[in-house]
Structures are given as C-alpha cells and as structure tokens.
Amino acid sequence: MCDLSERATLWVIDAHSLVxxxxxxxxxxxxxxxxxxxxxxxxxxxxxxxxxxxxxxxxPNLALMRIAHHHRARGDQVRLQRIGRxxxxxPTLGEPTPDHVYASxxxxxxxxxxxxxxxxxxxxxxxxxxxxxxxxxxxxxxxxEGTIDYSDYSDYTASLGFTQRGCRLRCGFCxxxxxxxxxxxxxxxxEIWRGDPWPRDIHLLDNDFFGQEHWRDRIxxxxxxxxxxxxxxxxxxxxxxxxxxxxIASVKYRNVNMRxxxxxxxxxxxxxxxxxxxxxxxxxxxxxxxxxxVVYLLVGYDPAETxxxxxxxxxxxRAFGATPYPMPYVRTRELMGFQRFCVRNIDKSVxxxxxxxxxxxxxxxxxxxxxxxxxxxxx
Ligand code: SF4
Numbered sequence: 001m002c003d004l005s006e007r008a009t010l011w012v013i014d015a016h017s018l019v020x021x022x023x024x025x026x027x028x029x030x031x032x033x034x035x036x037x038x039x040x041x042x043x044x045x046x047x048x049x050x051x052x053x054x055x056x057x058x059x060p061n062l063a064l065m066r067i068a069h070h071h072r073a074r075g076d077q078v079r080l081q082r083i084g085r086x087x088x089x090x091p092t093l094g095e096p097t098p099d100h101v102y103a104s105x106x107x108x109x110x111x112x113x114x115x116x117x118x119x120x121x122x123x124x125x126x127x128x129x130x131x132x133x134x135x136x137x138x139x140x141x142x143x144x145e146g147t148i149d150y151s152d153y154s155d156y157t158a159s160l161g162f163t164q165r166g167c168r169l170r171c172g173f174c175x176x177x178x179x180x181x182x183x184x185x186x187x188x189x190x191e192i193w194r195g196d197p198w199p200r201d202i203h204l205l206d207n208d209f210f211g212q213e214h215w216r217d218r219i220x221x222x223x224x225x226x227x228x229x230x231x232x233x234x235x236x237x238x239x240x241x242x243x244x245x246x247x248i249a250s251v252k253y254r255n256v257n258m259r260x261x262x263x264x265x266x267x268x269x270x271x272x273x274x275x276x277x278x279x280x281x282x283x284x285x286x287x288x289x290x291x292x293x294v295v296y297l298l299v300g301y302d303p304a305e306t307x308x309x310x311x312x313x314x315x316x317x318r319a320f321g322a323t324p325y326p327m328p329y330v331r332t333r334e335l336m337g338f339q340r341f342c343v344r345n346i347d348k349s350v351x352x353x354x355x356x357x358x359x360x361x362x363x364x365x366x367x368x369x370x371x372x373x374x375x376x377x378x379x
Pocket of ligand 1: 167168169170171174175176177207208236
C-alpha cells in the first residue's frame with residue numbers, strides 16, 4: 001500500500017484512479033494500474049498549468065474559451081476561475097503557482113480587479129474591452145478562429161459568437177472601432193451553433209449586426225433554423241430601415257436568459273432623438289411590441305449633461321412605452337442612483353427630484369404627510 005504522501009500526490013494527479021486502487025486494497029507498485037498511474041504522475045509533472053481569470057460579465061468569456069482550447073490542445077492543465085462578487089483572486093494556501101495566467105475584463109469598472117491581478121500575478125496576460133491594453137489573441141499566439149472550449153462553463157447551454165466584427169460608427173467613449181476596426185462578416189449561424197443536442201439558442205456578440213453585407217443571410221438562417229437569438233450588444237436603432245426592422249420582428253429575439261422577448265438598443269446622445277425614435281417606430285410598425293424594447297441610456301459621459309437632460313430622455317422613452325436602462329459612464333452615487341431609479345421602476349411613481357432628495361433610495365421616501373428618514377437625519 002502506498003504511504004500517505006503518495007496518496008496525496010495521486011489524489012491531485014488522478015483522483016478517480018486512486019480511489020479505484022485504494023478501494024481494491026492493492027499494494028502500490030504491484031498492480032498494473034500503478035504502472036499506468038506512474039505514467040500519469042510523470043506526465044502531470046511536466047504539464048504546464050494554466051489559470052484563466054474571468055473578471056466580469058455574466059456571459060461566458062469567448063476569449064478565455066479560445067485560450068482554454070489552445071492550451072488543452074497542447075495537453076496543458078487548464079483551470080478557469082470566476083472573480084468578483086466576493087470570489088477572491090488570491091490563491092488558496094499551498095496552491096502551486098500556475099505557469100501561465102490569463103485574465104479578461106469586459107467592463108472599465110473592473111479596473112480594481114485588474115490591479116489585483118497585476119499584483120498577484122505580475123506576468124499575467126490581461127486583455128478585454130475593460131482594459132487599456134490594445135492586446136489581441138493573435139498577439140499572444142492564439143487563433144481567433146476555429147474551436148472554442150465551452151467546458152469551463154458547464155451550466156451554459158446556448159451557443160456564443162459573432163456574425164460580424166467592427167462598427168460603422170466611432171463613438172468617442174467606445175473601444176470597438178479601435179479594437180475591431182472596419183465592419184466585416186465573421187461567422188454564419190451554422191458555424192456558431194454547437195449543434196444537436198444543444199438548444200437552438202444563440203447569443204450574438206455583434207456590435208453592428210446590420211452593418212455587415214450579408215445580414216439578410218444570417219436572418220434567413222435564424223428564421224429557417226427556428227433559433228432563439230439574443231442580440232447581446234443591441235442593435236443600432238438609428239440606422240434601422242423598414243427592411244431591417246421587419247427582419248428583427250421576424251426572428252425569435254430574446255433576453256439573455258432566452259425567456260423574455262427583448263430587443264436592446266441605445267440612446268447615448270440627446271442629439272440623436274429624432275433618428276432613434278424613427279427606428280423605434282419602425283420596429284413597432286413591423287410587429288415588435290413597445291414593451292419588448294429596452295434602450296440603454298449612456299449617462300455621465302457628456303460633461304454638459306444635466307440631471308434634467310437625463311430625466312428628459314428617460315421620460316420620453318417611458319412615454320413611448322420602451323424601458324430605459326441607464327448605463328453610468330462613471331459610477332457616481334448620483335448616476336448609480338439614476339440607474340436604480342429606472343431599473344427598479346421607481347420612476348413610474350416618484351419624481352427624480354424627490355428620489356434625489358431621499359438620497360437615491362426609495363426606502364427613504366416617506367408616505368405623504370410624514371418626514372422622510374432622510375429629512376429626520378437632518379441631511
Ligand atoms: S455604435 Fe456602439 S459599437 Fe459602434 S462605436 Fe458606437 S458605441 Fe461602439
């Protein structure tokens with residue numbers, strides 16, 4: 001029988017085989033299985049280990065999935081760790097230092113997490129739209145085409161990808177034009193879908209679906225295949241025509257969970273009001289329900305923007321019947337409060353001025369005739 005330290009090593013290298021061996025009560029080195037285990041041990045000792053850090057975002061991270069495929073195809077040991085929401089970056093006691101560490105952040109607000117990664121793993125390769133680094137997968141020797149590895153996101157059953165890259169516009173706050181360049185086609189729906197027995201659910205990460213030359217073919221594929229589709233990055237309502245609005249109405253557009261009918265767009269600049277509402281009206285004319293439309297409002301980017309400007313965009317969208325969803329460019333107390341104000345539908349019954357006076361929390365607003373907690377506190 002092997003001693004305890006051997007057992008511990010084996011547990012790490014090949015837990016299933018160890019359990020089999022110990023359960024059989026065989027002495028170490030006397031069973032053919034141990035020859036096999038010894039080979040596994042020596043192989044394991046030379047396998048580089050790779051740690052992938054998923055720093056933000058609910059969706060699986062496509063770049064990390066490509067990196068996982070690249071390393072597993074070489075025989076490396078790959079482990080993905082989701083960070084944030086209380087999950088620490090620090091390794092657990094006794095955890096060996098990985099040979100390679102990659103981290104990906106989508107959102108700028110993940111900067112503190114990126115700094116923590118840099119402190120903990122100074123050689124880590126960090127990328128994603130949430131970083132300042134103009135780093136590409138090709139730049140670190142990893143293919144951006146071909147197989148992606150879903151195995152680290154075992155709860156995820158949809159299929160993920162891009163039918164196009166790039167964007168026709170160049171909004172000042174956005175990294176897409178710099179990172180992706182001019183609009184071009186990427187993959188067909190058939191290429192993105194994992195195939196049976198996976199559900200016909202597609203998350204598209206396209207930033208400008210209708211900017212690509214062959215968008216009609218992609219719509220035909222979605223329709224013919226009966227796919228549910230989540231346009232995860234939204235569609236540009238300012239460019240919608242009757243034809244493209246009818247195309248959206250003709251597919252099974254869904255929210256990220258594939259449960260509710262949702263189509264997302266954005267209103268980043270008050271000056272776009274006329275074009276935006278022409279696009280929204282076109283959607284409705286072709287059969288999209290107003291309540292299906294969510295409009296992301298960029299807030300806090302324009303230095304001249306006032307609280308009244310923000311509230312004006314919000315109220316116009318409510319009057320139209322769409323759902324406003326503020327996206328603070330900087331996470332100030334006021335802007336995060338404005339996001340809560342809309343997302344929790346507080347704006348349907350409370351004026352912004354009252355909400356702001358109550359410290360941006362509905363709980364602080366007292367029933368009529370009473371002092372609010374905020375006022376009692378003397379603030
Ligand atoms: S339309 Fe969207 S993707 Fe394109 S540049 Fe503007 S914000 Fe970026």
